[in-house]
Amino acid sequence: MTNKTEDRRTLQRERLIETAEATIAQSGHAALKARDLAASVGVSLGGLYNLVGDLDELLLLVSARTLRRLDAALAAQTGEDPVESLVGAALAYCRFARDNLGLWRAVFEHHPDAVPDWHVETQLGLFRHLLEPLRRIAPHRSEDQRKLLARTWFSAVHGVVLLGLEEMLVAVPYDALEAQVSEMVRALCAGARQG
């Protein structure tokens, strides 16, 4: 029955993704090894390629999961005051990156030969959480301009967290990073209101 094997494969595929996720979370995406994964899932080496076309594809599947969780973390940060919503979202991003360092890095550091469209769109979809607060902060702008602004501010926070977490081990403590991010977002809001 072609149905039974497909069901089993779906199950094994799930276990494979979970194992990969745990490995990346603990040791980074460079630690993903085909032979280790095969052994963990209980499949032969070649059997991996019945579950997944490629290690790149596996990494993409894990990244999709990570992006879903990140999306949820950002969605939980919509409040009353638009400025506080944006600050909250930025801080949520900080914490997510800190608590999921390996997985978060895998999302952005992994460059497959061909990034699928749905992955790009999921990544771009994160900006939408900033759009409603931005409507209240910059009501005079067009929606397209606000979309651009959302992308830019998101990228800015991303950059601060990226370099911040890399140096953190040797320089600045994490709390200072949160303070900097929060201050920057407030400054951006203030600047956008008057500008």
Next chain:
Amino acid sequence: MTNKTEDRRTLQRERLIETAEATIAQSGHAALKARDLAASVGVSLGGLYNLVGDLDELLLLVSARTLRRLDAALAAQTGEDPVESLVGAALAYCRFARDNLGLWRAVFEHHPDAVPDWHVETQLGLFRHLLEPLRRIAPHRSEDQRKLLARTWFSAVHGVVLLGLEEMLVAVPYDALEAQVSEMVRALCAGARQG
């Protein structure tokens, strides 16, 4: 003569670095292959390891060069008005990243087992170009606070350029990126003055 061989090696080392630089500029740091480099420089495969301890070390040497050029590009952007200086520096960063995409990415995407101190410090040293304009924009703050601010703003621009250049191929044209960066820096300045 131990002198003669060392001179020749220094020369070969220089050619090696230049070859590596050209390769990374054209095809990215993932395209660096020991065998290709050895053939290009005219050394046997094992001979590479007389010139350089490691491919990681070679990448670090190339990154050091890139950082020197980036530093020079930022240094050339000091003007009269502090805001315009910061905008100029940010735009210079944009253009440098665009015109040296592979090399620029190699600086930040390469994670050796042990990053030498001088490399970290060179990277951090880039912030100093923002410090003088910041003294005029935020004179009420302490120098330490301004250093933190410089690091944060630099990282913010870095993030916008990073995600901007990745999407550029499929989404937004480069000019829009410059516009976004310029606008963000102005907003940050405005926000920092009043905050």
Next chain:
DNA sequence: CGCGATTTTGAACACCGTTCAAGAGAAAAT
């Protein structure tokens, strides 16, 4: 049970960075 279809397997392949015994070459000594 037997037999065709399907699925799993792991040895083999291509490629990678790195090493190191052996050979080539230069310098010193006779």
Next chain:
DNA sequence: ATTTTCTCTTGAACGGTGTTCAAAATCGCG
């Protein structure tokens, strides 16, 4: 000039990747 000593260069070999595919094992069914 010849031999000896020492240094430097070389590329085959090693251990490690991800991926493939002929062969073996398993399954479905008459």
